[in-house]
Amino acid sequence: MIPIIKPTLDEAEAEAARRVILSGWVTQGPEVAAFESEFATFTGASHATAVSNCTTALHLALLVAGVKPGDEVVTVSHSYIATANAVAYCGATPIFVDIDPATYNIDPALIEQALSARTSAILVVHQMGLPCDMAAVAGIAKAKGLPLIEDAACASGSELLWDDQWEKIGKVHGDVACFSFHPRKILSTGDGGMLTTKHAAWDAKFKMLRQHGMSVPDTVRHGSAQVIFETHPVLGYNYRMTDIQAAVGREQLKRLPGIVARRRVLASRYVELLGDAQWLGLVREPSYARTNWQSFCVRLPDAADQRAVMQAMLDAGVATRRGIMCAHREDFYASQPLCMPLPESEAAQDHTIVLPLYPQMTDEDQQKVASNLIEATRL
Structure with missing residues (x-):
């Protein structure tokens, strides 16, 4: 049987996981921080935050972009259901726009007719790894003052011609890009996700919300010579990536x-x-x-x-x-x-x-x- 896909994993990933397992720190920690830094460098992004999967990445992106109950988010129906579900998790409604049959991505010419007074964001998908027409969509988002989120679940390693330069998807040509590391994707950590953004304040919120809204990260508390009592000032989520996954991801990123x-x-x-x-x-x-x-x-x-x-x-x-x-x-x-x-x-x-x-x-x-x-x- 010829399968639909095979993850590209071998002894390098196995050894990376083994190293972390034997280190004594297996959940979100130094490997996650290193993976975030290396992924940001690879994509050209200013900031990166690792999470448990792309669905949680999309959820955090929408929340931090300000999407709230009763809002509308313009996106596509033609995507894995996680794209629409992330909107629903915020209590908002996905407003579906048709695709361009040549690219299977959102048709920018149809976006404006889908906008309303309740629209709070535009969520595009780089379907099957093919970048959508970001120049056209970004122009609409900027003109309307709307946050632009990229569902880049499939697009690790894809590139976009931007200002006459080829740039990686994830450098962020809107406000935030969300990636998947599921086994069907070409960079896999078993499961996992990443957000990249150019906004330092958004990145700080992603990192806080992924860990139950904790005011002090584990790495800071454990590395401090003083006793630190953390607080949880906002509603957060358990959206962390493990260090085992991150170590595998670092090897995958090299490949x-x-x-x-x-x-x-x-x-x-x-x-x-x-x-x-x-x-x-x-x-x-x-x-x-x-x-x-x-x-x-x-x-x-x-x-x-x-x-x-x-x-x-x-x-x-x-x-x-x-x-x-x-x-x-x-x-x-x-x-x-x-x-x-x-x-x-x-x-x-x-x-x-x-x-x-x-x-x-x-x-x-x-x-x-x-x-x-x-x-x-x-x-």
Whole structure:
């Protein structure tokens, strides 16, 4: 079976975890601080805060941005449900905007019609690792005086052309970017997340809120020669990352440029292998983006049965996944009125599949995937 993904982990990560386990400090501590510093340096961000996963990162980002009960946050339905859920955790309502079918990201031309007097933030998604049109979205956010949050769950290592310079996603081209280190992502700590921001005050709040609102971090208390009694002046959360995870993350971060480079080679090969199958739609990078190819998505012919194609692939020993879900089709959000139709979001879910892509893939693996896909979709 060719799986959809394989984490790139080996003895380096195992030794890093072992080292921390034997150190006696296994929860949020010096390894987390080092991972934050190294991730900030890698992305070019001013500040970074590690947390337990990307969902908690999104929750903290929205809270610190000022989202409160009764507010609205403009975002996309076409994303894993965590994006919408993080808005709901704040007591706010996600207002769904349709996507650009060429990039599977939010369509900037539709954002302004979704804004209202209750809009308190814009939350964009760099879907499948492909950066969205941040220049257009940031212009709208700035003009309207709205915080701009990036759901960069899939986008570690992706790049954006900004002021004629290539910059990493995470340098923050809005106010805060949120990353995932789940095993489906190309940098994995088992689970985990990170927030990057250019606002020192926001970073301080993230670090306070992730640890039950504690006034003094563990590292400060344990390193002090004086007795310190901490307080908990605000409602906080247990959103900490462990030092075991952070140690693994530091090793993964060293690998990340090589992982991205390999995935870009594999994606180019898929384009070559599938190029003659004119009935298949392939993602093309816009001029402003360099994707990490966290996922390689293929649009099927409208007449093709998505489930049947996936079953044929599975029968041939190739795992696939259906297109990215739409939150507005799930029961919790289904009763919420839509501010606009979402035909492109729905079509993307219904008519696309994600192909296997991981650095360990061989030419033979890719040939098998491509040939079976062509056979399964030939009309």
